[in-house]
Amino acid sequence: MTVQNFGGHRFPTGAGFRRGFLEFRLLDASGNTLWVSGAVNAWGAMVDNNNKVLATEFPPGNVPYQPAFLQPHFGSIANPAITTQQQAQIYEVRATNEYGQLTTATTRLFGGAKDNRIPPAGWIPPYDCGGQQTPATAQSGTMINGLDQFTLSRVTAPEGISVASNGTVTIDPAGAFSDPDYCTPGGVVGGGPSGIPGVDHVLYQVPVSALNGGTVAKVQVTMHYQSIPPYFLRDRYYDGQQYSHPWSEGGVVGLGAATERLLYATSHLDMTISNSIPQQNNLPNPVSTNWTMDIGSACMVEAPGASCAPAAPKPSDLPERKQIQQIFNRGGGQ
Secondary structure, three states, rough: EEEEEEEEEEEOOOOOOEEEEEEEEEEEOOEEEEEEEEEEEOOOOOOOOOEOOOHOOOOOOOOOOOOOOOOOOOOOOOOOOOOOOOOEEEOEEEEEEOOOOOOOHHOOEEEEEOOOOOOOOOOOOOOOOOOOOOOOOOOOOOOOOOHHHHHHHHOOOOHHHHEEEOOOOOEEOOOOHHHHHOOOOOOEEEEEOOOOOOOOOOOOOOOOOHHHHOOOOOOEEEEEEEEOOOHHHHHHHHHHHEEEEEEHOOOOOOOHHHHHHHHHHHHOOOEEEOOHHHOOOOOOOOOOOOEEEEEEEOOOOOOOOOOOOOOOOOOHHOHHHHHHHHHHHHOOOO
16 A cells, blocks of 8 residues: 655644554455454544454553554564554654653653654655665755754654664664655755655555455555544543642542533534535545544455445645646746
Protein backbone atom coordinates (compact mmCIF):
# COMPACT_ATOMS: atom_id res chain seq x y z
CA MET A 1 0.00 0.00 0.00
CA THR A 2 1.40 3.41 -1.00
CA VAL A 3 0.48 6.49 1.05
CA GLN A 4 1.20 9.90 -0.48
CA ASN A 5 1.50 13.03 1.64
CA PHE A 6 0.02 15.85 -0.47
CA GLY A 7 0.51 18.45 2.28
CA GLY A 8 3.36 20.88 2.74
CA HIS A 9 4.16 19.55 6.21
CA ARG A 10 4.39 16.25 8.04
CA PHE A 11 1.27 14.10 8.18
CA PRO A 12 -0.38 14.40 10.59
CA THR A 13 0.82 17.70 11.98
CA GLY A 14 -0.16 20.21 14.64
CA ALA A 15 -1.03 18.96 18.12
CA GLY A 16 0.91 15.83 18.94
CA PHE A 17 -2.10 13.74 19.90
CA ARG A 18 -3.58 13.78 16.39
CA ARG A 19 -3.10 10.59 14.43
CA GLY A 20 -3.74 9.06 11.05
CA PHE A 21 -3.97 5.30 10.55
CA LEU A 22 -4.71 2.77 7.84
CA GLU A 23 -7.61 0.34 7.88
CA PHE A 24 -6.74 -2.58 5.62
CA ARG A 25 -9.69 -4.93 5.11
CA LEU A 26 -10.04 -8.18 3.14
CA LEU A 27 -13.63 -9.14 2.23
CA ASP A 28 -15.28 -12.14 0.59
CA ALA A 29 -17.85 -11.99 -2.23
CA SER A 30 -20.69 -11.46 0.27
CA GLY A 31 -18.96 -8.47 1.87
CA ASN A 32 -17.96 -10.31 5.03
CA THR A 33 -14.66 -9.30 6.59
CA LEU A 34 -12.07 -12.06 6.52
CA TRP A 35 -9.14 -10.11 7.93
CA VAL A 36 -8.71 -6.51 9.06
CA SER A 37 -6.00 -4.24 10.41
CA GLY A 38 -6.83 -0.81 11.81
CA ALA A 39 -10.60 -1.12 12.35
CA VAL A 40 -12.26 0.97 15.07
CA ASN A 41 -15.24 0.48 17.38
CA ALA A 42 -18.01 2.99 18.12
CA TRP A 43 -15.71 4.94 20.48
CA GLY A 44 -12.86 5.26 18.00
CA ALA A 45 -10.65 2.67 19.68
CA MET A 46 -8.77 0.36 17.35
CA VAL A 47 -9.93 -3.28 17.41
CA ASP A 48 -9.19 -6.58 15.71
CA ASN A 49 -11.66 -8.68 13.69
CA ASN A 50 -13.21 -9.97 16.95
CA ASN A 51 -13.91 -6.37 18.07
CA LYS A 52 -11.31 -6.68 20.82
CA VAL A 53 -9.56 -3.40 21.63
CA LEU A 54 -5.84 -3.57 20.90
CA ALA A 55 -3.58 -3.40 23.94
CA THR A 56 -1.66 -0.52 22.35
CA GLU A 57 -4.76 1.73 22.33
CA PHE A 58 -4.55 2.47 26.06
CA PRO A 59 -0.90 2.12 27.06
CA PRO A 60 0.01 2.67 30.72
CA GLY A 61 1.15 6.15 31.65
CA ASN A 62 2.31 5.49 35.19
CA VAL A 63 5.35 3.29 34.45
CA PRO A 64 8.47 3.95 32.36
CA TYR A 65 7.80 3.78 28.63
CA GLN A 66 8.57 0.59 26.74
CA PRO A 67 8.41 0.29 22.91
CA ALA A 68 5.87 -2.55 23.24
CA PHE A 69 3.35 -0.03 24.60
CA LEU A 70 2.82 1.44 21.10
CA GLN A 71 2.42 0.20 17.57
CA PRO A 72 5.83 0.37 15.85
CA HIS A 73 6.44 1.95 12.47
CA PHE A 74 5.88 -0.78 9.91
CA GLY A 75 8.35 -0.39 7.09
CA SER A 76 11.31 0.00 9.42
CA ILE A 77 14.15 -2.51 9.30
CA ALA A 78 12.95 -4.27 12.45
CA ASN A 79 9.25 -4.25 11.48
CA PRO A 80 9.06 -4.61 7.70
CA ALA A 81 5.44 -5.79 7.41
CA ILE A 82 2.06 -6.09 9.12
CA THR A 83 1.21 -9.76 9.57
CA THR A 84 -1.52 -9.93 12.26
CA GLN A 85 -4.83 -8.21 13.05
CA GLN A 86 -3.29 -6.86 16.26
CA GLN A 87 -0.94 -4.69 14.20
CA ALA A 88 -1.73 -1.42 12.41
CA GLN A 89 0.13 1.43 10.76
CA ILE A 90 -0.47 4.53 12.89
CA TYR A 91 1.16 7.82 11.93
CA GLU A 92 1.68 9.76 15.14
CA VAL A 93 4.08 11.48 17.51
CA ARG A 94 4.19 10.31 21.14
CA ALA A 95 6.22 11.73 24.00
CA THR A 96 7.37 10.97 27.54
CA ASN A 97 7.35 13.13 30.66
CA GLU A 98 10.14 13.95 33.13
CA TYR A 99 9.81 10.43 34.57
CA GLY A 100 10.10 8.67 31.21
CA GLN A 101 6.38 7.82 31.17
CA LEU A 102 4.05 8.29 28.19
CA THR A 103 2.15 11.56 28.44
CA THR A 104 -0.20 13.75 26.43
CA ALA A 105 0.18 16.75 28.76
CA THR A 106 1.59 19.58 26.62
CA THR A 107 3.58 21.11 29.48
CA ARG A 108 5.31 17.81 30.33
CA LEU A 109 6.81 16.75 27.00
CA PHE A 110 10.39 15.95 27.95
CA GLY A 111 11.36 13.11 25.62
CA GLY A 112 10.38 11.34 22.43
CA ALA A 113 8.80 7.90 22.23
CA LYS A 114 7.65 7.71 18.62
CA ASP A 115 7.48 9.96 15.57
CA ASN A 116 6.78 8.28 12.25
CA ARG A 117 4.79 11.07 10.59
CA ILE A 118 5.21 11.16 6.82
CA PRO A 119 7.46 14.05 5.75
CA PRO A 120 6.24 16.18 2.84
CA ALA A 121 7.54 15.85 -0.69
CA GLY A 122 10.80 17.76 -0.94
CA TRP A 123 11.86 17.16 2.65
CA ILE A 124 15.62 16.55 2.75
CA PRO A 125 16.88 13.91 5.20
CA PRO A 126 19.88 14.85 7.38
CA TYR A 127 21.59 11.52 6.67
CA ASP A 128 21.16 8.60 4.33
CA CYS A 129 20.03 5.18 5.54
CA GLY A 130 23.57 4.35 6.66
CA GLY A 131 23.88 7.47 8.78
CA GLN A 132 26.16 9.24 6.31
CA GLN A 133 26.00 12.77 4.95
CA THR A 134 26.14 13.04 1.16
CA PRO A 135 25.55 15.76 -1.46
CA ALA A 136 21.89 14.59 -1.56
CA THR A 137 21.31 15.01 2.20
CA ALA A 138 20.71 18.28 4.05
CA GLN A 139 23.68 20.63 3.93
CA SER A 140 25.09 22.44 6.95
CA GLY A 141 25.70 26.09 6.15
CA THR A 142 22.93 26.29 3.54
CA MET A 143 20.44 28.82 4.87
CA ILE A 144 16.67 28.69 4.21
CA ASN A 145 14.79 31.76 5.43
CA GLY A 146 17.50 32.29 8.02
CA LEU A 147 17.52 28.66 9.16
CA ASP A 148 20.34 26.18 8.65
CA GLN A 149 19.18 23.44 6.30
CA PHE A 150 20.86 20.59 8.20
CA THR A 151 19.63 21.76 11.61
CA LEU A 152 16.11 22.17 10.26
CA SER A 153 16.21 18.68 8.76
CA ARG A 154 17.57 17.15 11.94
CA VAL A 155 14.84 18.53 14.21
CA THR A 156 12.06 17.52 11.79
CA ALA A 157 13.36 14.02 11.05
CA PRO A 158 11.38 10.90 12.01
CA GLU A 159 12.64 9.26 15.19
CA GLY A 160 15.40 6.70 15.17
CA ILE A 161 18.59 8.79 14.83
CA SER A 162 21.19 8.97 17.60
CA VAL A 163 24.50 10.82 17.50
CA ALA A 164 27.34 9.88 19.87
CA SER A 165 29.66 12.43 21.47
CA ASN A 166 32.32 11.56 18.88
CA GLY A 167 29.90 12.31 16.04
CA THR A 168 29.11 8.70 15.13
CA VAL A 169 25.57 8.41 13.78
CA THR A 170 23.49 5.32 14.54
CA ILE A 171 20.18 4.53 12.84
CA ASP A 172 17.86 2.49 15.08
CA PRO A 173 16.51 -0.46 13.03
CA ALA A 174 13.22 -0.19 14.95
CA GLY A 175 12.97 3.55 14.38
CA ALA A 176 10.91 5.17 11.66
CA PHE A 177 13.96 6.78 10.04
CA SER A 178 15.28 3.34 9.07
CA ASP A 179 12.35 3.09 6.62
CA PRO A 180 13.87 3.53 3.14
CA ASP A 181 10.94 5.80 2.24
CA TYR A 182 12.20 8.25 4.87
CA CYS A 183 15.97 7.84 4.82
CA THR A 184 16.69 7.43 1.10
CA PRO A 185 17.79 10.85 -0.21
CA GLY A 186 16.52 12.20 -3.50
CA GLY A 187 18.83 13.39 -6.20
CA VAL A 188 20.88 16.54 -6.61
CA VAL A 189 19.25 19.26 -8.70
CA GLY A 190 20.81 22.62 -9.44
CA GLY A 191 23.70 21.86 -7.14
CA GLY A 192 21.48 21.07 -4.17
CA PRO A 193 19.50 18.13 -2.76
CA SER A 194 16.02 17.65 -4.23
CA GLY A 195 14.39 15.87 -1.28
CA ILE A 196 12.27 12.75 -0.88
CA PRO A 197 8.96 11.96 -2.67
CA GLY A 198 6.87 12.19 0.52
CA VAL A 199 5.43 8.68 0.40
CA ASP A 200 5.28 5.64 2.65
CA HIS A 201 4.91 2.07 1.43
CA VAL A 202 3.17 -0.29 3.85
CA LEU A 203 3.51 -4.03 3.32
CA TYR A 204 0.77 -6.43 4.46
CA GLN A 205 1.59 -10.15 4.59
CA VAL A 206 -1.58 -12.04 5.49
CA PRO A 207 -1.21 -15.78 6.18
CA VAL A 208 -3.72 -17.84 4.18
CA SER A 209 -4.53 -19.75 7.37
CA ALA A 210 -5.78 -16.49 8.94
CA LEU A 211 -8.62 -16.35 6.38
CA ASN A 212 -10.25 -19.45 7.91
CA GLY A 213 -11.01 -20.98 4.53
CA GLY A 214 -12.48 -17.80 3.05
CA THR A 215 -11.70 -16.43 -0.41
CA VAL A 216 -10.68 -12.80 -0.78
CA ALA A 217 -12.91 -11.01 -3.30
CA LYS A 218 -12.07 -7.40 -2.48
CA VAL A 219 -9.39 -5.35 -0.74
CA GLN A 220 -10.53 -2.10 0.88
CA VAL A 221 -8.11 0.42 2.41
CA THR A 222 -9.10 3.61 4.22
CA MET A 223 -6.98 6.35 5.76
CA HIS A 224 -8.60 7.39 9.03
CA TYR A 225 -7.83 10.60 10.90
CA GLN A 226 -8.49 11.37 14.54
CA SER A 227 -7.98 14.76 16.16
CA ILE A 228 -8.91 13.30 19.57
CA PRO A 229 -7.88 9.64 19.98
CA PRO A 230 -9.47 7.68 22.85
CA TYR A 231 -6.25 7.59 24.88
CA PHE A 232 -6.13 11.41 24.90
CA LEU A 233 -9.59 11.63 26.45
CA ARG A 234 -8.62 8.89 28.93
CA ASP A 235 -5.70 11.03 30.05
CA ARG A 236 -7.89 14.12 30.45
CA TYR A 237 -10.34 12.22 32.65
CA TYR A 238 -7.46 10.84 34.68
CA ASP A 239 -5.95 14.31 35.14
CA GLY A 240 -9.35 15.62 36.24
CA GLN A 241 -9.59 12.95 38.92
CA GLN A 242 -6.08 13.56 40.17
CA TYR A 243 -6.15 17.35 40.25
CA SER A 244 -9.83 18.23 40.47
CA HIS A 245 -9.53 20.27 43.70
CA PRO A 246 -6.63 22.43 44.90
CA TRP A 247 -4.97 21.63 48.21
CA SER A 248 -6.53 24.79 49.65
CA GLU A 249 -9.87 23.00 49.35
CA GLY A 250 -8.68 19.80 50.94
CA GLY A 251 -7.18 18.14 47.87
CA VAL A 252 -10.18 15.87 47.42
CA VAL A 253 -9.76 13.39 44.57
CA GLY A 254 -12.77 13.12 42.30
CA LEU A 255 -14.36 14.53 39.17
CA GLY A 256 -14.09 18.32 39.15
CA ALA A 257 -16.58 20.59 37.41
CA ALA A 258 -14.38 21.02 34.32
CA THR A 259 -13.91 17.25 33.98
CA GLU A 260 -17.63 16.67 34.39
CA ARG A 261 -18.33 19.17 31.59
CA LEU A 262 -15.80 17.44 29.35
CA LEU A 263 -17.33 14.04 30.10
CA TYR A 264 -20.82 15.34 29.32
CA ALA A 265 -19.76 17.09 26.10
CA THR A 266 -17.84 14.13 24.70
CA SER A 267 -20.69 11.78 25.60
CA HIS A 268 -23.22 13.85 23.61
CA LEU A 269 -21.24 14.65 20.47
CA ASP A 270 -22.75 13.61 17.13
CA MET A 271 -19.78 11.97 15.43
CA THR A 272 -21.69 11.01 12.27
CA ILE A 273 -21.05 13.73 9.70
CA SER A 274 -22.33 13.50 6.12
CA ASN A 275 -20.58 15.08 3.18
CA SER A 276 -22.39 18.19 1.95
CA ILE A 277 -19.69 20.00 -0.05
CA PRO A 278 -20.95 20.32 -3.66
CA GLN A 279 -17.49 20.23 -5.24
CA GLN A 280 -16.61 17.01 -3.43
CA ASN A 281 -19.71 14.87 -3.82
CA ASN A 282 -17.59 11.82 -4.57
CA LEU A 283 -16.29 11.70 -1.01
CA PRO A 284 -17.63 8.84 1.13
CA ASN A 285 -20.92 9.56 2.82
CA PRO A 286 -20.76 9.87 5.79
CA VAL A 287 -17.18 11.14 6.04
CA SER A 288 -17.01 10.90 9.84
CA THR A 289 -18.15 8.00 12.03
CA ASN A 290 -16.94 6.39 15.24
CA TRP A 291 -14.73 9.32 16.22
CA THR A 292 -12.78 9.09 12.97
CA MET A 293 -12.74 11.00 9.70
CA ASP A 294 -12.05 9.17 6.45
CA ILE A 295 -9.68 11.26 4.35
CA GLY A 296 -8.73 8.80 1.63
CA SER A 297 -9.46 5.30 0.39
CA ALA A 298 -8.54 2.70 -2.20
CA CYS A 299 -10.26 -0.45 -3.38
CA MET A 300 -9.20 -3.42 -5.50
CA VAL A 301 -11.38 -6.27 -6.83
CA GLU A 302 -9.86 -9.71 -6.51
CA ALA A 303 -12.69 -11.99 -7.69
CA PRO A 304 -15.71 -11.91 -10.07
CA GLY A 305 -18.87 -10.52 -8.55
CA ALA A 306 -17.18 -8.02 -6.26
CA SER A 307 -17.18 -4.32 -7.02
CA CYS A 308 -15.72 -1.07 -5.74
CA ALA A 309 -17.28 2.37 -5.48
CA PRO A 310 -16.15 4.92 -8.09
CA ALA A 311 -12.69 6.18 -7.26
CA ALA A 312 -12.31 9.71 -5.97
CA PRO A 313 -10.28 12.05 -8.17
CA LYS A 314 -6.66 12.76 -7.42
CA PRO A 315 -6.10 15.86 -5.25
CA SER A 316 -4.50 17.54 -8.26
CA ASP A 317 -7.79 17.12 -10.18
CA LEU A 318 -10.05 18.70 -7.56
CA PRO A 319 -11.64 22.03 -8.59
CA GLU A 320 -10.18 23.77 -5.54
CA ARG A 321 -6.65 22.66 -6.42
CA LYS A 322 -7.08 23.78 -10.03
CA GLN A 323 -8.29 27.21 -8.88
CA ILE A 324 -5.25 27.58 -6.66
CA GLN A 325 -2.98 26.54 -9.54
CA GLN A 326 -4.58 29.16 -11.80
CA ILE A 327 -3.96 31.86 -9.20
CA PHE A 328 -0.38 30.64 -8.84
CA ASN A 329 0.14 30.75 -12.61
CA ARG A 330 -1.25 34.29 -12.87
CA GLY A 331 1.22 35.36 -10.24
CA GLY A 332 4.14 34.11 -12.28
CA GLY A 333 4.83 31.33 -9.82
CA GLN A 334 5.82 33.75 -7.04
